[in-house]
Amino acid sequence: MSRGRHGARRALAALGDHAILVAAALLSALPLYLMLVASFQRSSDFDGVALLPTLEPTFDNYSTVWGEFGFDRMFVNSVVLSMSAALIATVLAAGAAYGFTRFRFAGRGVLLGGLIGMMAIPAIVVIVPLFIVMSDLGLVNQHASGIVAEAGIQLPFAVFLLYSYMNDLPVELFEAAEVDGASRWRQFVEIALPLSRPALATTFVISAIYAWNDLLIPLVLWQTEQLTTLMVGLATLGPGRTGVRDIPLLMAGVTISILPLAIAFLLGRRGLVRGLVEGGDR
Amino acid sequence: MAAIELSEARKTFPNGVEALRGVDIAVADGELLVLVGPSGCGKTTALRAIAGLERLSSGVVRIGGEDVGDLEPADRDVAMVFQNYALYPNMTVARNIAFGLRARGVAKEVRERRVREIAQVLDIDALLDRKPRALSGGQRQRVAMGRAIVRDPRAFLMDEPLSNLDARLRVQMRGEIVRIQAELRTTTVYVTHDQVEAMTMGQRVAVMNDGAVLQCDTPQRLYDRPASSFVARFMGSPPMSLLLGRLVESGGDLRCELGDASLAIPAEVLRARPSLARFAGREVVAGVGPDGFRLAAPGAAAGALTGAVQLVEMLGSEVLVHVDVVAERPSNAVAGPPPAGGPGGPSGARMSGRFERGVSALVGDRVAVLIDPGQLDFFDPESGDALPREREDASAPVRRAAAGGGT
Amino acid sequence: MSGVPALRAARAYPWVLPALGVVGFVLAYPIVKVVQYSFTDRTTFLDGSFVGLDNYSELLRDEIFWRAFENNLILLLSVPLSIVIALAITGILYRGVRGSRLYELLIFIPFLPAVASIAVVFLYLLASDGPVNEMLRGVGADSLAHPWLTDERTAIWAVLGVVLWKRVGFTVLLFMARMASLDRTLFDAAAVDGARWTRTYWQVAVPQLRSIIQFAAVIGFIEAFSWTFAYIVILTRGGPDRSTFTLEYFLYRLQFDEQLVGLASAVAVVLLVAAVAVAAYRIWLARRETFA
Numbered sequence: 001m002s003r004g005r006h007g008a009r010r011a012l013a014a015l016g017d018h019a020i021l022v023a024a025a026l027l028s029a030l031p032l033y034l035m036l037v038a039s040f041q042r043s044s045d046f047d048g049v050a051l052l053p054t055l056e057p058t059f060d061n062y063s064t065v066w067g068e069f070g071f072d073r074m075f076v077n078s079v080v081l082s083m084s085a086a087l088i089a090t091v092l093a094a095g096a097a098y099g100f101t102r103f104r105f106a107g108r109g110v111l112l113g114g115l116i117g118m119m120a121i122p123a124i125v126v127i128v129p130l131f132i133v134m135s136d137l138g139l140v141n142q143h144a145s146g147i148v149a150e151a152g153i154q155l156p157f158a159v160f161l162l163y164s165y166m167n168d169l170p171v172e173l174f175e176a177a178e179v180d181g182a183s184r185w186r187q188f189v190e191i192a193l194p195l196s197r198p199a200l201a202t203t204f205v206i207s208a209i210y211a212w213n214d215l216l217i218p219l220v221l222w223q224t225e226q227l228t229t230l231m232v233g234l235a236t237l238g239p240g241r242t243g244v245r246d247i248p249l250l251m252a253g254v255t256i257s258i259l260p261l262a263i264a265f266l267l268g269r270r271g272l273v274r275g276l277v278e279g280g281d282r
Numbered sequence: 283m284a285a286i287e288l289s290e291a292r293k294t295f296p297n298g299v300e301a302l303r304g305v306d307i308a309v310a311d312g313e314l315l316v317l318v319g320p321s322g323c324g325k326t327t328a329l330r331a332i333a334g335l336e337r338l339s340s341g342v343v344r345i346g347g348e349d350v351g352d353l354e355p356a357d358r359d360v361a362m363v364f365q366n367y368a369l370y371p372n373m374t375v376a377r378n379i380a381f382g383l384r385a386r387g388v389a390k391e392v393r394e395r396r397v398r399e400i401a402q403v404l405d406i407d408a409l410l411d412r413k414p415r416a417l418s419g420g421q422r423q424r425v426a427m428g429r430a431i432v433r434d435p436r437a438f439l440m441d442e443p444l445s446n447l448d449a450r451l452r453v454q455m456r457g458e459i460v461r462i463q464a465e466l467r468t469t470t471v472y473v474t475h476d477q478v479e480a481m482t483m484g485q486r487v488a489v490m491n492d493g494a495v496l497q498c499d500t501p502q503r504l505y506d507r508p509a510s511s512f513v514a515r516f517m518g519s520p521p522m523s524l525l526l527g528r529l530v531e532s533g534g535d536l537r538c539e540l541g542d543a544s545l546a547i548p549a550e551v552l553r554a555r556p557s558l559a560r561f562a563g564r565e566v567v568a569g570v571g572p573d574g575f576r577l578a579a580p581g582a583a584a585g586a587l588t589g590a591v592q593l594v595e596m597l598g599s600e601v602l603v604h605v606d607v608v609a610e611r612p613s614n615a616v617a618g619p620p621p622a623g624g625p626g627g628p629s630g631a632r633m634s635g636r637f638e639r640g641v642s643a644l645v646g647d648r649v650a651v652l653i654d655p656g657q658l659d660f661f662d663p664e665s666g667d668a669l670p671r672e673r674e675d676a677s678a679p680v681r682r683a684a685a686g687g688g689t
Numbered sequence: 690m691s692g693v694p695a696l697r698a699a700r701a702y703p704w705v706l707p708a709l710g711v712v713g714f715v716l717a718y719p720i721v722k723v724v725q726y727s728f729t730d731r732t733t734f735l736d737g738s739f740v741g742l743d744n745y746s747e748l749l750r751d752e753i754f755w756r757a758f759e760n761n762l763i764l765l766l767s768v769p770l771s772i773v774i775a776l777a778i779t780g781i782l783y784r785g786v787r788g789s790r791l792y793e794l795l796i797f798i799p800f801l802p803a804v805a806s807i808a809v810v811f812l813y814l815l816a817s818d819g820p821v822n823e824m825l826r827g828v829g830a831d832s833l834a835h836p837w838l839t840d841e842r843t844a845i846w847a848v849l850g851v852v853l854w855k856r857v858g859f860t861v862l863l864f865m866a867r868m869a870s871l872d873r874t875l876f877d878a879a880a881v882d883g884a885r886w887t888r889t890y891w892q893v894a895v896p897q898l899r900s901i902i903q904f905a906a907v908i909g910f911i912e913a914f915s916w917t918f919a920y921i922v923i924l925t926r927g928g929p930d931r932s933t934f935t936l937e938y939f940l941y942r943l944q945f946d947e948q949l950v951g952l953a954s955a956v957a958v959v960l961l962v963a964a965v966a967v968a969a970y971r972i973w974l975a976r977r978e979t980f981a
Contacts, residue, residue, distance in 0.1 A: 254809050
C-alpha cells in the first residue's frame with residue numbers, strides 16, 4: 001500500500017543517501033570503465049582520453065599486446081607461477097596443519113606460532129638476502145626460485161587457514177580410524193583431506209590470486225624476458241619502456257592481467273570474497 | 283498520556299506471511315491492555331506497528347486521536363521496552379537512560395536530575411556508572427524500564443519484557459510494573475505469550491491468534507465467557523475441557539449426549555442461550571471448566587462419562603487431575619492438537635479438573651466423570667465460536683465452582 | 690598416546706618439516722641474514738666487512754631516507770582515512786536504499802584487481818592529457834588540472850588518492866559484514882527513543898564496530914608494506930626527482946640499482962622493526978579481547 005516513506009523528510013534523506021552512494025559507486029567503477037573503453041580504441045585515433053566507447057571498437061590492441069609484446073608468454077608465466085606456488089603452498093600447508101593438529105611434540109607450540117607469525121613479515125624485508133641466496137645457488141631466472149619464494153610467502157597464511165580448519169574437525173573421527181588400525185597417512189588421505197576440501201580450495205585459490213597479483217618476487221627473481229610475468233610486464237611496459245606511450249595497448253594489457261580474477265569472481269563470489277577478506281588487500 | 287487505536291490493521295511481510303489480518307484494538311487513555319496469544323499470532327507485530335517499527339500494509343494507527351502512520355518512531359513519543367532489553371552496550375546505565383532525553387535536546391541539568399530520580403524509584407541508583415554487561419537480568423530489566431519512564435512518553439509499549447527472567451523475579455517484576463503503571467497512569471500496551479501473566483496484569487486482555495483479535499475483555503469475563511473455543515482452551519490453567527457431543531430433544535427437554543452420558547440441560551442455561559435450540563439434533567462442542575465436574579467410582583451414577591486417569595498433579599493447595607474420557611474429541615481446529623497419549627493409551631477426549639487437596643486418584647484408575655450441566659458452555663463445532671447468548675448478564679457467570687468436592 | 694616423546698616427535702616431523710623448511714629458507718633465514726648484512730658494507734660484488742652501526746647513521750643523515758619515511762607516513766594516512774570514509778558509506782549503505790546490493794558490488798570492485806594493474810590504469814587516468822584532467826577541464830575547473838604524478842607537490846598525494854580508491858571498498862565490505870551481525874533491536878530501541886539514524890549509527894552502531902575497526906587498521910598497516918612498493922614503481926618511479934621515494938622503493942633501488950647490500954639491509958631492518966611492531970600490536974589487541 002503506497003503510503004510511501006514516512007513523509008517528505010524521509011524522501012529527502014533517501015535522495016541524499018542515493019546521491020552519495022551513486023557518487024561512490026561511480027567513482028569506484030569509473031577507472032575500470034575507462035580502462036575498458038580505451039582498450040578497444042584504435043591507437044591512431046587515441047589522443048590521450050577516451051571517455052565514451054568508440055563506435056568502431058577493435059581488438060587490435062589485444063592481439064598486438066598478446067603477440068608482439070609478448071603478453072602471451074607473460075600470461076603463461078603468470079599461470080605457471082601462481083598455480084605452482086599455490087599448489088606447493090597448499091600441499092605443504094595441508095601436511096603441516098595435519099601434523100600440528102594430530103601430533104603432540106616438543107616445540108609444537110613454538111613452531112606453529114612461529115610459522116603462523118611469519119605472516120607478519122612482508123616480502124620486501126627479506127628480498128635482499130633472498131635474492132643473494134638464490135643468486136649464489138644459481139637459481140635466479142630459474143623457475144624454481146620464483147616458485148619457491150612465492151610459495152614461502154604464501155605458506156604462513158595457508159597454514160593458518162588450514163590449521164584453523166583442521167583443528168575444528170571432530171577428534172572422534174580420527175580416533176575411530178586410529179582404533180580401526182588406520183595409519184596416520186591413511187587418516188590424512190581418507191579423512192583429513194576430504195573433510196577439509198572447502199579450506200583446501202580456499203587456500204589454493206587465495207594463494208593463486210596473491211601469487212598472480214604479486215609484483216616484487218617475479219620482478220627480482222624472474223628478470224629475463226622469457227620469464228616475465230604479467231605484472232612485471234605491466235610495470236616495465238608502462239612507465240619504463242621507451243616509446244610505449246600507447247595507452248590503448250597498455251589498457252588491453254591491463255585487462256588481460258585482470259581477466260582471470262574477474263572470471264573467478266563472477267563464478268564464485270561468496271567464498272572468494274570471504275577468503276580474500278581474511279587475507280587482506282595486498 | 284493518550285489513547286491508542288489500531289483500526290483494521292493489516293500487515294503482510296515481503297515473504298508472504300500475513301501477520302495481521304484486520305486487527306482492531308482500542309486502548310483507553312491510562313489503561314493497561316495486554317496482548318496475549320501463542321507465538322506467531324501477530325501480537326508483537328501489532329505492537330511494533332504502534333511504535334512505528336513496522337509499517338502497516340493497510341489500516342490506521344492512532345495515538346491520541348491522530349493518525350501517526352506517517353510519523354517515524356522517533357516522533358511518536360512512545361517508549362518501548364524490549365524482550366532482550368536492548369540496552370546500549372557501550373554506554374553506562376546513566377547514559378542509557380538519558381539517551382532519549384539527549385536525542386531530544388533536553389538540557390544537561392534537567393537530564394541528570396531526571397535520571398537520578400528515576401534511578402532512585404527503580405532502585406538502581408547504585409548502578410548508574412556500570413555498563414550493561416556488568417548487570418544481572420533483573421537489573422537490566424529495570425534499566426530498560428527506566429529508559430522508558432524517564433521520557434514521560436504518551437504510552438509504554440512492552441514486548442515480553444519479563445520472559446528472560448527467572449520465575450520468582452518475573453512474579454515480583456509483574457507486580458512492580460502494574461504498580462508503576464497505576465501510579466504514572468501512562469497508557470500501556472503489554473505483549474506476552476503467558477496467559478497467566480496476562481490474566482494477572484491486564485485491566486483488559488486481547489487474545490490473539492493467527493493475526494486476528496479473538497476477544498478483548500476483562501480477565502474475568504475472558505475466563506467466564508470465552509468467545510471462542512480457542513480463547514476457552516488458551517486462558518486458564520488448567521484450561522476448559524472441550525468435548526464433542528450431540529444435542530437431542532427428549533420429552534420436551536434438551537439433553538446433551540457426551541459419550542455414554544446424557545445430561546439434561548437446565549432451564550437457566552437454555553434461557554441464557556436460546557440459540558441452543560437451533561442445534562437440536564446436531565453436533566455441538568461442549569466446554570467444561572476445571573471446576574465443572576466431579577470424579578466418582580465407576581458405575582457410581584448411571585449415564586456418567588467413563589474415563590481413565592492419565593496424569594495427577596499435586597500442587598499442594600489443590601490437585602489437578604487429567605482424565606481421558608470415552609467421548610468424542612472436537613476437531614483439531616477447534617480443540618487444538620491432541621495431547622500425547624497416557625499410560626491408558628490414546629483415547630477420546632482429555633478433561634482437566636481442579637480439585638481440593640485430599641482428592642485421591644492414581645494414574646490408571648478408571649473413574650466416572652460427573653459433569654455439572656449448569657456449568658456447560660457451548661461452541662459451534664465448525665467455527666469454534668461460542669454460541670451467542672441472549673444478553674450479557676454479568677451477574678450470572680456460566681462457570682462457577684462446583685458444589686461440593688470430588689471423590 | 691603411546692611411545693617415547695622423542696619417537697612421537699619424529700613421527701610428526703615428516704608432516705611439518707617441508708613447510709617449516711620452505712618458510713625457514715624463504716623467510717626465517719633471510720631475516721637473520723638481513724640483520725647481519727645491515728651491519729656490514731657488503732655490496733653485490735664484494736663481501737664487505739663489519740661496520741657496526743655505520744649504515745644506520747648514514748641513513749639517519751640521508752635526506753632521501755627521511756623523505757621516504759615521510760612519504761610512508763603520508764601513505765599510511767590511507768588507513769585512518771579509508772576507515773572514516775568506509776564508516777560513512779556503511780552508515781548509508783546499511784540503511785538499505787533500493788539497489789544497495791548493486792552499490793555494494795560496485796563499491797567493492799576496486800579491491801579485486803592487482804595493485805600493479807590498477808597502478809597502470811591510473812598512470813593513464815592521471816596523465817596530463819588524461820581523463821581526470823580532461824573531466825576537470827570539462828566542468829570548467831581548468832586551474833585544478835595538474836600533471837598529478839609529475840608535479841612534486843602533488844605526486845605523493847595523487848598516489849595516496851589511488852591507495853584510498855582501492856582500499857575503501859574492501860573496508861566497506863568488512864564493516865557491512867559486521868553490521869549484519871549486530872543486534873538490530875538496539876537500533877529499534879534508539880529509533881523509538883527519538884534518535885535519527887545518524888545519531889543512532891554513530892552513537893550506537895559504530896562503538897560496536899570497534900573490534901572490526903581495529904582489525905581493519907592492523908590489516909591496513911601490514912599490507913602497506915606490500916603496496917607502497919608496487920604503486921611507486923609504476924606510478925612515479927620515485928620521481929619527480931626522488932620526491933616520492935618510499936622506504937620499500939628506496940630499499941629496492943639501493944639494492945638493485947646501486948648494489949649497496951649493507952645499506953639496503955639497514956633499510957630492510959627498519960621495515961622489519963615496523964612490521965614486528967604492528968604484529969605485536971595485533972597480538973596485544975587479541976589478548977585484550979579475550980580477557981575483556
